[in-house]
Amino acid sequence: MGLWGYIVVRFLQALVVLFFVSIATFLLMHAVPGDPVNSIIGERQAERPEVRAAIESQYGLDKPLPVQYVYYVNNLLHGDMGTTITDRKDVLDELRVVVPATMELTFAAMLFAITVGVPLGIVAAVKQGKWPDHVARFISLIGTSIPVFWLGLLLAYLLTYKYQLLPRAGQLDVGMRRPPQVTGFISIDALLAGQTDVFWSLTRHIILPAIVLGSFAMGIISRMLRSSLVAALGDDYVRTARAKGVSEYQVVRMHALRNALIPTITVIGLTFASLLAGAVLTETIFSWPGLGQFAVRMALKLDYPGLIGVTLVVAVVYIIVNFFVDVLYGILDPRIRIG
Amino acid sequence: MASVTTAMATTTMAELGTLPRRRSQLGMVIQALRHEPVALIGFIIVAGWLLLALLAPLLPLEDPNFVQLDRKLQSPSWSHPFGTDDVGRDLVSRVIYASRVSVPAGILVVAVTMVIGCTVGAIAGFTGGKVDSFIMRVCDAVLSFPSIILAMAIAAARGGPGLSNAMIAVILVLWPEYARLMRGQVLTLKENEFVTAAKSLGVSGRRVLFRHILPSTDAPIVVKATLDVGAAIVLTAALSFIGIGAVPPTAEWGAMVNQGSKVGLQYWWYSTFPGLAIMSVVMGLNFFGDGLRDALDPRRRRR
Numbered sequence: 001m002g003l004w005g006y007i008v009v010r011f012l013q014a015l016v017v018l019f020f021v022s023i024a025t026f027l028l029m030h031a032v033p034g035d036p037v038n039s040i041i042g043e044r045q046a047e048r049p050e051v052r053a054a055i056e057s058q059y060g061l062d063k064p065l066p067v068q069y070v071y072y073v074n075n076l077l078h079g080d081m082g083t084t085i086t087d088r089k090d091v092l093d094e095l096r097v098v099v100p101a102t103m104e105l106t107f108a109a110m111l112f113a114i115t116v117g118v119p120l121g122i123v124a125a126v127k128q129g130k131w132p133d134h135v136a137r138f139i140s141l142i143g144t145s146i147p148v149f150w151l152g153l154l155l156a157y158l159l160t161y162k163y164q165l166l167p168r169a170g171q172l173d174v175g176m177r178r179p180p181q182v183t184g185f186i187s188i189d190a191l192l193a194g195q196t197d198v199f200w201s202l203t204r205h206i207i208l209p210a211i212v213l214g215s216f217a218m219g220i221i222s223r224m225l226r227s228s229l230v231a232a233l234g235d236d237y238v239r240t241a242r243a244k245g246v247s248e249y250q251v252v253r254m255h256a257l258r259n260a261l262i263p264t265i266t267v268i269g270l271t272f273a274s275l276l277a278g279a280v281l282t283e284t285i286f287s288w289p290g291l292g293q294f295a296v297r298m299a300l301k302l303d304y305p306g307l308i309g310v311t312l313v314v315a316v317v318y319i320i321v322n323f324f325v326d327v328l329y330g331i332l333d334p335r336i337r338i339g
Numbered sequence: 340m341a342s343v344t345t346a347m348a349t350t351t352m353a354e355l356g357t358l359p360r361r362r363s364q365l366g367m368v369i370q371a372l373r374h375e376p377v378a379l380i381g382f383i384i385v386a387g388w389l390l391l392a393l394l395a396p397l398l399p400l401e402d403p404n405f406v407q408l409d410r411k412l413q414s415p416s417w418s419h420p421f422g423t424d425d426v427g428r429d430l431v432s433r434v435i436y437a438s439r440v441s442v443p444a445g446i447l448v449v450a451v452t453m454v455i456g457c458t459v460g461a462i463a464g465f466t467g468g469k470v471d472s473f474i475m476r477v478c479d480a481v482l483s484f485p486s487i488i489l490a491m492a493i494a495a496a497r498g499g500p501g502l503s504n505a506m507i508a509v510i511l512v513l514w515p516e517y518a519r520l521m522r523g524q525v526l527t528l529k530e531n532e533f534v535t536a537a538k539s540l541g542v543s544g545r546r547v548l549f550r551h552i553l554p555s556t557d558a559p560i561v562v563k564a565t566l567d568v569g570a571a572i573v574l575t576a577a578l579s580f581i582g583i584g585a586v587p588p589t590a591e592w593g594a595m596v597n598q599g600s601k602v603g604l605q606y607w608w609y610s611t612f613p614g615l616a617i618m619s620v621v622m623g624l625n626f627f628g629d630g631l632r633d634a635l636d637p638r639r640r641r642r
Contacts (some may be wrong), residue, residue, distance in 0.1 A: 013479075020480030031496045145622040147573050149580045149593075150614030153600050161604040277485030284581055285600070296581045299491040311484060311492045318483045 006330045014323045021315045025308050026072050030065075081312070082305035084298070091309040094294065099313065100184035101171065102283070102290035106275045108206045109214035109282075114268065117218040121225025121264070126252060128230055136222060143219025148278055152212040152285035159208060166208050169287035173201045213282040217271040224267045229260040262332045269325030276314050371627075371634035378630020384623030388616075392438040401429040403436035403590045412606050422608035424598065430608065434616050437590040442620065444506055445572035449564050452510045452571075456517025457553075457560065463518065464525030465548045475522070478515035486512040487577060494583045502575070502591065505584035509574050513567065520560060528552050562632045569624035576617055592617045 056062045063071070075081075081091035117140070124136035160168040171186060172178070179189040179198050190198040232238065233256050241255045242248075280292035287293070291310060298306035371378045391398075407427035415422045421430035463474040481489070490508035497504045528534065529552060537551050576593030578584035585591035587598065592613040599609030 016476050017479045017483055020476050021483055024480055024484070028492055028496055141622070141625070145569070145618055145625055147576060147593075147596075147614060147617050147621070149577060150596055150610065150617065153596065153604070153610050153614070157604045157607050274485060277487045280487050280491070280581065281577055295488060295491060299495045299581070299583055302495050304492075304495065307492050307495055311488050314485055314488050315480075315483045318485065322483070 003330060007327055010323060010326045010330075014319050017319055018316070021312070021319070022073055022076070023069070025312050025315075026069050028311070029072075029304065029308055076312075081309045084306040085303045086298075086301045086306075091305055094306065095291070095309055095313055096184070098289060098291045098294045101186075101288060102276065102279050102292060104185055104187060104202075105206060105209055105213060105279060105283070105288055105290060106272070108210035109275055109278075110217065110268075110272055112210050112214035113217035113221055113271070116214075117221030118225060118264075120218070121222035122229060122252070122257070124222065124226040125229035125233065125260075128233075133226075136226070140219040140222040140226075143215045144223070146215065148212060148216060149281040149285060151215060152209075152282055155208055155212060156285065167205050171202055171205050171289065172198065173205075176201055209282050209286040209288055212285070213275055213278050216278060217268075217275060220267060220271050221264060225260060225264045228263045229256055232256040232260040235259075262329070265332065266325055266329050269321055269328070272321055276317060368631065371630045375630035375633055377626045378634070381623045381626025381628070381630060384619055385627060388438055388442055388620050388623070391435050392442050395435050395439055398435070400432040400435060403428065403433045404588055405429070405432075412602065412609070414606075415608050421612040422606075424595075424609055425602050425606075430595075430612055433590040433595065434592070434612050437592050437595060437613065438616065438620075440502065440585065440589060440591045441572050441576060441593075441617070444502065444575055445568045445620075448506050448509050448513075448571040448575065449568045452513045452567070453517055453560065453564050455510070456514035457521040459514065460518030460521030461525050461548055461553060464522035465529060465544070465552065471522070474518065478518050481512065481515045484512070486574060490574065490578055491581070491583060494578065500583045500586050502579070502585040502589065505575050505578040508578070509571055512574075513571070516567075517560065517563070520563060524559070525552055562628055565624060565628035565631060569621035569628075572624075573617065573621055 058071075058075075061068065079092050081095070083090055084094065120136045120139060124133045124140075127133050156168060159166045167173070176198060178186060179193040179195050182189050182192055186202050187199060190196070190202065229252075233252075235256075238251060238256050241251050246255070276291065279288075279290060280295055282288065283290045283292035284296050291314070295307060295310040297303075298310065372382055405428060407423075409427065410419075410423055411425055411427040413419060413423045413427075419429050419431065421434060424430055424433065459474060463471045484492075486509070489512050490505065493508040493511055494500070494504045497507065525548075534547060534551060537547050542551070575584055576591070576596070579591050579593030580597045582597065585594045587594060595613035596610045596617075599606065599611075599613070602609055
């Protein structure tokens with residue numbers, strides 16, 4: 001099977017998973033106790049018979065479950081994810097606002113995780129068994145064992161209260177206005193508008209949550225890279241390179257690291273998706289107005305349409321990221337395509 | 340993904356097959372403790388917490404729910420080493436009593452998850468065909484929801500906050516990982532001669548699966564379960580932290596960290612000690628689990 005065949009198979013698999021995911025969210029919606037019409041438009045509106053009838057036909061609530069599912073998917077495909085119970089806003093519109101904020105935070109967290117995790121993993125593998133290895137492994141162990149929400153509070157206490165080096169909450173300084181919206185990403189919009197002060201403010205606000213959110217991924221990346229680099233350094237082609245008289249730096253950089261990076265890239269892809277989940281806790285601590293904070297607000301108010309909207313969006317992102325990771329993996333490692 | 344898991348399981352099981360005798364699980368644990376100092380440290384930490392949880396009522400501690408408003412939010416001192424909370428309860432007592440909630444909750448969650456996941460995975464791997472691919476796609480779907488968000492949705496769908504709702508949510512989120520692991524093992528094991536032998540003797544399919552295949556699958560799953568107790572404790576605490584797990588005044592670590600963060604950063608001790616408790620248990624379990632894995636896998640030990 002060639003690369004294209006592999007990609008097509010993976011794509012079809014992703015579609016199947018997407019189908020199951022839509023069934024899962026549909027069932028979740030129905031597992032919710034109470035009248036579904038109430039949860040779509042609110043109790044007061046639902047008391048009016050003509051409104052009730054309209055909603056019932058729009059969502060097919062008077063039809064059997066499988067038909068309702070078809071209506072549900074149809075509505076989703078037309079961008080209708082319902083309205084939130086608490087403030088009667090369109091779920092999709094709400095998500096449009098919060099998703100860019102989370103994406104910005106996630107990218108910053110990944111940047112931190114890679115710039116710290118990769119060198120840490122390399123140092124640990126090259127100096128295997130010596131003190132830099134122990135230090136690097138200890139840091140990555142802390143990164144993976146520390147509860148995100150606790151690390152967040154700890155750093156917030158030290159850096160925003162005790163030493164007041166960084167701002168405590170939000171995206172921008174109090175009173176600062178968002179730049180004119182072009183992409184929805186504040187950093188890009190600020191630069192487009194030439195507002196360097198806004199960009200600087202965002203940078204200062206994003207550092208702390210990004211470190212907190214990225215710490216787990218950092219630990220995973222350095223652990224993964226260490227173990228695959230250790231394995232690669234013991235392989236025959238590395239011995240051959242050394243025997244040829246290639247310098248140790250070249251051996252690591254050109255021979256071992258290239259192969260060791262393959263599994264690490266997969267892990268980076270997968271942890272990227274898991275960062276979206278970690279955002280729930282990080283955003284709560286640092287009042288970052290993103291997807292996670294929105295999800296918590298919805299969950300606490302038992303606002304199912306909003307919460308299920310978040311669940312769906314995150315699952316879809318996860319499936320898409322997974323698909324690209326698989327494809328990338330197939331490109332990097334030809335053996336995968338056959339297996 | 341699935342193929343990678345299967346390949347890993349194959350090598351592990353193949354290597355186990357070359358060992359002269361299958362080690363018992365207890366023997367495995369003892370060996371890990373003897374040869375891996377890190378595993379021993381982990382074991383001591385975890386055992387210490389289990390003892391504290393078990394003996395808490397016998398220790399000279401205050402009632403964890405004893406409110407005394409005139410000593411609220413006192414910083415750590417000799418009489419209250421962890422300080423007091425916003426209604427003057429002693430935090431040493433509350434942190435220790437909370438272990439009676441969080442640690443058993445983590446163990447129970449993983450035990451139930453393991454039974455459900457392994458059964459489903461074993462059926463998938465043993466039956467094969469359409470049943471197998473259906474179950475595996477369901478697993479893929481569940482795994483494509485980030486655990487905490489799905490857990491939030493489930494907990495909310497079950498009618499709001501509560502420790503048991505949080506625990507059910509965690510179980511529903513984690514089982515597919517066991518199903519995948521188990522399926523991979525069963526797939527490789529069912530090609531073995533002893534299965535063919537049992538089948539040719541006319542043993543029923545169910546009996547082959549439960550009496551012949553399942554008893555041979557212990558090792559990697561035990562390791563995963565050990566590591567997952569920590570993950571389950573953190574996830575349950577995280578749900579309590581955002582307010583949809585344990586409900587106050589229950590002493591629970593995640594809920595305590597949350598209350599502490601609400602009171603204010605200047606009262607650092609309120610959140611710090613419950614958080615340290617979570618971290619120590621999780622680290623202990625990680626140390627112990629990693630040690631077990633190293634003791635089990637000859638390839639890793641050489642490195």
